[in-house]
Amino acid sequence: MTSAFLRQRSPMPGFGLTMGLTITMLSLIVLLPIGALLCKGASFGAGNIWEVVNRPRTWAALFLSFRLAAFAALFNLVFGVMLAWVLVRYRFPGRRILDAAVDLPFALPTAVAGIALTTLYAPNGVFGQVFAGLGWRIAYTQWGIFLALIFVGLPFVVRTVQPVLETMDHEVEEASATLGAGRWLTIRRIILPMLLPAALTGFALSLARAVGEYGSVIFIAGNIPLKTEIAPLLIVIQLEEFNYDAAAAIGIAMLAISFTLLLAINLLQIWSRRRIGDV
Amino acid sequence: MTVAALAPVTSERPAVRFTLIAVAVVGMALLVLAPLVVVFAEALAQGWTAALDSLSNKDAQSAIRLTLTVAAIAVPMNAIFGVAAAWAITKFDFHGKAILITLIDLPFSVSPVVAGLCIVLLFGANSSVGGWLVTQGYPVVFALPGIVLATLFITFPVVARELIPLMIEQGRTEEEAALTLGASGWHTFWTVTLPNIRWALLYGVLLCNARAMGEFGAIAVVSGRIRGQTATMPITIEMLYNEYLSVAAFTLAAVLALLALVTLALKTALELRHADQIAAIGHP
Numbered sequence: 001m002t003s004a005f006l007r008q009r010s011p012m013p014g015f016g017l018t019m020g021l022t023i024t025m026l027s028l029i030v031l032l033p034i035g036a037l038l039c040k041g042a043s044f045g046a047g048n049i050w051e052v053v054n055r056p057r058t059w060a061a062l063f064l065s066f067r068l069a070a071f072a073a074l075f076n077l078v079f080g081v082m083l084a085w086v087l088v089r090y091r092f093p094g095r096r097i098l099d100a101a102v103d104l105p106f107a108l109p110t111a112v113a114g115i116a117l118t119t120l121y122a123p124n125g126v127f128g129q130v131f132a133g134l135g136w137r138i139a140y141t142q143w144g145i146f147l148a149l150i151f152v153g154l155p156f157v158v159r160t161v162q163p164v165l166e167t168m169d170h171e172v173e174e175a176s177a178t179l180g181a182g183r184w185l186t187i188r189r190i191i192l193p194m195l196l197p198a199a200l201t202g203f204a205l206s207l208a209r210a211v212g213e214y215g216s217v218i219f220i221a222g223n224i225p226l227k228t229e230i231a232p233l234l235i236v237i238q239l240e241e242f243n244y245d246a247a248a249a250i251g252i253a254m255l256a257i258s259f260t261l262l263l264a265i266n267l268l269q270i271w272s273r274r275r276i277g278d279v
Numbered sequence: 280m281t282v283a284a285l286a287p288v289t290s291e292r293p294a295v296r297f298t299l300i301a302v303a304v305v306g307m308a309l310l311v312l313a314p315l316v317v318v319f320a321e322a323l324a325q326g327w328t329a330a331l332d333s334l335s336n337k338d339a340q341s342a343i344r345l346t347l348t349v350a351a352i353a354v355p356m357n358a359i360f361g362v363a364a365a366w367a368i369t370k371f372d373f374h375g376k377a378i379l380i381t382l383i384d385l386p387f388s389v390s391p392v393v394a395g396l397c398i399v400l401l402f403g404a405n406s407s408v409g410g411w412l413v414t415q416g417y418p419v420v421f422a423l424p425g426i427v428l429a430t431l432f433i434t435f436p437v438v439a440r441e442l443i444p445l446m447i448e449q450g451r452t453e454e455e456a457a458l459t460l461g462a463s464g465w466h467t468f469w470t471v472t473l474p475n476i477r478w479a480l481l482y483g484v485l486l487c488n489a490r491a492m493g494e495f496g497a498i499a500v501v502s503g504r505i506r507g508q509t510a511t512m513p514i515t516i517e518m519l520y521n522e523y524l525s526v527a528a529f530t531l532a533a534v535l536a537l538l539a540l541v542t543l544a545l546k547t548a549l550e551l552r553h554a555d556q557i558a559a560i561g562h563p
Contacts, residue, residue, distance in 0.1 A: 008372060011455060013467075014464050017363070021363040021364075022364040026383065026435075029435060030382065033394070036400045037393070082299060083306075090299070094304070096547060098307055100544070103543055107539035107542045108535075109532075109539070111493070115516065116321075120317050205387075205388075209388075212393060213390070214390065214391055215391070215496050215513070219517075232390050232391075232392035232393070236499065239399065244403075248400060262385070
């Protein structure tokens, strides 16, 4: 029965078993809980959801999360492409360590990153003191949130761009140079356009991660309503007050942002596959 | 002049190169390395004995035990799922494959807090399913099952994502040869496929373990943060930090940071020894 899904008969065994296991676990662990949120939203009603989202405090939190996540992802786009370039093209002592360090934000628990960044950038912290001397407060302001979101999103652009750079042919650069282009012109007109789909995918992944980030942000944010209160924190607050409907409404708004970004990532990948196919 | 003329056309001038390397190194030092150093510095701020004493505290012990329990349940389940999903996706052509991959990746794009919220709405005492389970004496939310479910949700794509690109690259020919020679499906899996994917699988399991032990947002929502009962290591770190017990908070944090470092060290070692296998893992 399961083989009805197959495009063609396969001599490989285990389709029923592995597919059955995959679908079962996907349904129980991921789809059923998300379905519960959507059901809650449906019974609460679109009008009520909008009423919750439209409250100044919710709106401020959603806008703050999205705006700072976008700024952090933009920073990571530029810094990440540069970092990938340095890691792939240059040979220097400590390159392996630098390469390994890129993955640290993935492996380090967010709460650990949160308390460490707060300790560093608090007004009495090692770096915070320096900035405080310049009259610039980082921790407990939006700058702190920006910093934490850069930290969690850092690996995405590097790790999507790196493989593309590694497989990129030197011949196109040589051709460009032979035809008289300067190095900067070659980078701008030849290399960066080739990296664009991968870089944008990394940007979208970094953005998706940063919009929903909670653990690393709440310590450094200060959490002042309307100013430094992120959307996930507002969900936690609503749950602590047993306002399940309001929590679900904000959750659905965030899920909508996630789905939109996921759709964008998939479209970008289709686009990049088509571009590579054209070359 | 002659030096410039001899410089390869496909590289930048040394000054530009040096600047880019310097910006990369300094940026990473400030952003990533400094937080790591501060974790250990703060943990040892009052010496080794104070740090080790804080770990023998009753709440810290219970947090470590809970986190190990959750990882011991969630990580093997995730590994089995990851292998099964990678097998189904890479060894067969079927309709809706792209949708399936997108759905598996979904938890990476969902906020951990929203993931926790979903589980609370499904299994909380107010819901029909959760209410029934509570009357049967099996509470899910604010108890171990909820924490395990949240961990499974958050780490869901990790192992599958490490295996799928590698298994696509390796193709099906070796398995097909084994099957043609009369090996059974299981025999083929154990003797052909598993040895081919073992390093990627090991890294996937380690990364999944680090993620499982370190998850915070989803656990904060589903656990109810009951000290000594449902407080995992990251939740306990938050409690201690908010109570200004800096040494205790950072010592527990240092244990998790060490775990992260071991994971990354192993990844780097595997990359050096098995570059061909890990190279397929292009994306995070």
